[in-house]
Amino acid sequence: MPTDVVFIPALLCDEDLYRDVITIAGDAIEARVMISPQSSLAASAADILSQAPPHFALVGTSYGGNLALEVALTAPERVTALWLMGCDPAGPRASDPDLASGLIAQPDAVIDSLAGLVVHPDATEAAARFVAMAHRIGGHAGAAQATALAARREVTSRLGMLHMPAMVLWGKNDAVVPLAIGRALADDLPHAHFHVLKDCGHLPTLERPVEAAALFIEFLTHEQHHHH
Template identity: 30%
Template structure:
């Protein structure tokens, strides 16, 4: 099961999904309020998103333990599922995952421009700024900005115009402690302790040129999770599942194949 990051959508996993689906059953989801999916009544945050992930599995009638793969916020969601419903999770693949450090360079300026661009009277003045900021934001996710294709930038703008996007984005930031104090230590400590206690097999991968969650978070994850497998991709940004899709899917497939599932 594949889970995307904050403000993003299931399309971030599309290339990896297509490759993994040649061998595995793959479920790829939008978190509620992101992508093109409406929000839930509950406040956005890790508990709500984790319940939504389990809800999708229930709706599909999939009750076998799953291999959860999460990118960025999706990694913290995956860990929350694994510690709240341990019988539903076989392993974790954490891809540039939130939860291992305070720093998080998030797209606040593009969001502000996006809000201003839809206002009456003044909105037209901010639309060019919003478009340019959106392009720069998408380019910053990759070591190679060419991966910020026109199609990806257009889709990101479409996601940003989804009616529930802004409320979900802001609510998620506030639930994690961002942007005022950085990612709060309290929820990170509690979640990490629960993950260690759960003892799920885990693979941590990162891009060494991640400008959103810096590479020192990778080293923190490796140090914190006993027995974890790890891989650091060179010349790679925040989304190895896109920028290094062939290497990533081979690595992930080898890992999950080796996990004994009850």
């Protein structure tokens, strides 16, 4: 039986963020990509839980990782496994840029500047795919996501509640959320494996889909054998 997997994209990203990984995984998974741009993580989590299968593995990148943590903390009994990338479980920082108002006022400029940050500098195709996704999502939906991110509560202190197996995957060159934050996240989760991808930025499934998919399939297979 394929594993039900819910994929939550990063800020301003759609299903193309995970398209290659889903294709490589093939019949091993039953994939659903869920986007719910509400102005609070709790509202998006409730929406996703109302549409998700009864039990599912959960994948989230960046903002989508923060949302995945919110989903998992809200309904830990439904989440069978967790794959997180590029997300910071701490609360917002005073130095965080005001993405929400930028995305309303000057979406193109903000999207272009983010494209330079989110992927490894050499990953021009990945950057172009990010820009295309961002224009499909649009400034208003992106602003709602940014608002939710800016209002998030810290969850570091609650990570011990998440007993499902977890995989934490980081791009070594993540310019948005440093590698040390990923390592600490993996340390704080009770059952997490930590992996680093070289020559990779903030969006591993877009930049390094073959390696990312192989790690994910190995993780899911191992966990199923472990549980049965």
